[in-house]
Amino acid sequence: MSGWSGKTCSERITQCMPGQCLNGGTCVITLSNSQCLCASGWGGPFCGDPLDQCQGQPCHNGGICESGPGWFRCVCAMGFSGPDCRINVNECSPQPCLGGATCQDGIGGFTCICPPGRQGNRCEILLSDPSSVCYNSSTLSPYNPLIVSPVADHMINNSKQIVLDETNCNSCMCLNGKPKCTNIWCGLPNCSRSTKGNVSMTCSTHEVCVPALLETCLSPPCDPRGDCRAIEPSRRVAPPKLPAPIDCWPNQAVLGDQCSRITILMDPKHIPQGTTVEGVCLRLRRLLGLKLIKAPQSESSTAFIVILCDIKTGSNDTIEVTLEAKDYCTPSPCVEGQCLNTPGGYYCHCPAGRSGRHCELPRVSCQNPPCHGNTLN
Numbered sequence: 001m002s003g004w005s006g007k008t009c010s011e012r013i014t015q016c017m018p019g020q021c022l023n024g025g026t027c028v029i030t031l032s033n034s035q036c037l038c039a040s041g042w043g044g045p046f047c048g049d050p051l052d053q054c055q056g057q058p059c060h061n062g063g064i065c066e067s068g069p070g071w072f073r074c075v076c077a078m079g080f081s082g083p084d085c086r087i088n089v090n091e092c093s094p095q096p097c098l099g100g101a102t103c104q105d106g107i108g109g110f111t112c113i114c115p116p117g118r119q120g121n122r123c124e125i126l127l128s129d130p131s132s133v134c135y136n137s138s139t140l141s142p143y144n145p146l147i148v149s150p151v152a153d154h155m156i157n158n159s160k161q162i163v164l165d166e167t168n169c170n171s172c173m174c175l176n177g178k179p180k181c182t183n184i185w186c187g188l189p190n191c192s193r194s195t196k197g198n199v200s201m202t203c204s205t206h207e208v209c210v211p212a213l214l215e216t217c218l219s220p221p222c223d224p225r226g227d228c229r230a231i232e233p234s235r236r237v238a239p240p241k242l243p244a245p246i247d248c249w250p251n252q253a254v255l256g257d258q259c260s261r262i263t264i265l266m267d268p269k270h271i272p273q274g275t276t277v278e279g280v281c282l283r284l285r286r287l288l289g290l291k292l293i294k295a296p297q298s299e300s301s302t303a304f305i306v307i308l309c310d311i312k313t314g315s316n317d318t319i320e321v322t323l324e325a326k327d328y329c330t331p332s333p334c335v336e337g338q339c340l341n342t343p344g345g346y347y348c349h350c351p352a353g354r355s356g357r358h359c360e361l362p363r364v365s366c367q368n369p370p371c372h373g374n375t376l377n
Contacts, residue, residue, distance in 0.1 A: 022048045023069070041070025060085045079108030099123045117168070125172070133181070134174035169285035171293040182289040183341050185243055185306045187278060192226035203228035210237055215311050216277040218266060225278060243306050243343035250310035250320040258326070263312065264319040277319055281309035284321065303327035304341035335360040 016027040021036035025047030028037050038047035053072035054065035062077035063085035076085035092103035097112035101123035104111040114123035126132040169186040172179055191202070191209035203209050212225040229237040242249065248259035255261055264280070285307050292301070303325040312318040329339035334348035337359040350359035 016046060020046060022046050039070065041068075058084055061088075077108070079106070097123050099126070119168070133172040133179045134177060169282060169289055171286075171289040173293055180293065182292045183302055183304050184285050184289050184292075185304070185343065186285060187282060188227040188240060188242075190225050190278075191228050192224035206231055208237060212276070212278070213311075215316055218275045218277065218280075218317075219268070219271040219273050222274050222276050225276060242308060243304075244308060244322070244324045248306070248308070248322050248324045250308055250322050251313045252322075255322070256324075258324055260323045262321045262323075264321060266317045266319065268317055277309050277311055280319060281307060281321070284309070301325070301327060302329055302339075302341055304343060306343075334358050 015034045016029075016036045017034070018027050018029070021027050021038070023042045024039035025036040025042065027034055036045060036047050038044070041051055041053065043049045043051050050069045053067035053070070057065065058072065059065045059074035059076070061080045063074040063080065066073050066075060074083065074085050076082070079089050079091070081087045081089050088105075088107070090105050091108075091110040092105045095103055096110060097103045097114075099118045100115050101118065102113040104113060112121065112123045114120070117126065119125045124132065170182040170184050172181040174180075192211060207228045207230055209226045210229045212227075216225070227240055229240060232238050239246075244259075245256055246252070247254065247256035250261075288305070288307065304327070305323065305325045308322045309319050312320045326341065326344075328341050328346035332339040333346060334350075335356075335358050336354050337348050337350040340347045340349055348357060348359045350356070350363075353363050355361045355363045
């Protein structure tokens with residue numbers, strides 16, 4: 001048997017003769033000894049033993065090592081590349097986020113930090129243009145209203161935090177090629193919020209930013225909150241500008257006929273730090289939006305919905321919630337076009353070629369006389 005000696009062939013031969021080394025090995029003979037100099041990937045006295053090229057785990061970050069005689073390769077996990085999987089792939093190059101969003105690279109993925117007014121996995125949903133739900137979602141990613149996109153970052157107590165967009169609480173979906181959106185009032189803008197040291201919203205002339213009552217912070221500390229109020233001639237600040245009649249505000253003894261009310265009792269031990277009454281109200285509006293957007297077409301409504309919340313008078317753990325829904329578009333007052341409910345009224349979105357409050361007028365073209373010079377129709 002080659003490579004062995006002795007009476008019982010139990011003694012291994014380590015010296016070689018020319019031509020005895022296998023797999024491209026070379027027999028090197030010296031004055032006192034001879035041995036096989038093996039080619040890469042082989043070992044043993046006569047180069048007949050394949051070496052494990054994956055020994056020592058040459059692949060990093062979860063990569064899988066595959067080997068053969070004299071070679072190995074790394075099959076990298078998602079998000080990594082390179083000969084030994086050390087390189088973190090930059091999923092933010094080229095920029096996948098839209099609308100001026102900030103891309104945050106991750107392991108095998110990315111996160112888009114949306115600017116105000118945009119949502120979606122890639123910030124492709126333009127909230128001011130419901131039709132974007134259709135022409136963007138079909139090409140990029142389905143818009144899931146359950147996902148609340150972070151929109152910016154700011155500093156609170158010298159720590160960087162994600163700020164969620166409070167200006168939108170509605171949900172949209174593309175139904176048969178047409179956008180379907182809820183119509184919920186999303187609350188008063190917060191004039192006390194600051195972004196990187198700059199106030200993100202300022203009040204109009206003859207208005208002041210009135211801070212929220214301390215008791216509306218259910219679990220301190222809370223972010224600053226306030227709303228713009230007009231200053232009356234007596235120098236007293238006016239009530240908040242809410243799009244609901246006063247008989248549908250929280251803490252009213254008697255409610256209006258079109259108003260509903262519920263009471264939420266909170267357990268202080270289970271309230272997350274920083275929770276405010278308005279924060280709870282925003283979640284209620286979003287949850288209602290999700291429920292309405294999933295309703296069958298026969299049950300859907302375009303009514304303008306106002307949800308208001310306030311701490312119940314005389315308590316520190318109870319929130320009173322009122323709801324009013326007004327539908328000025330049933331039946332539709334628009335001669336042509338789409339009727340949209342607005343706070344306290346409606347708006348007729350006219351098709352091309354129509355104008356007027358109710359789209360009742362043909363739009364006159366100025367391509368021919370009688371329009372002259374810089375006259376605009």
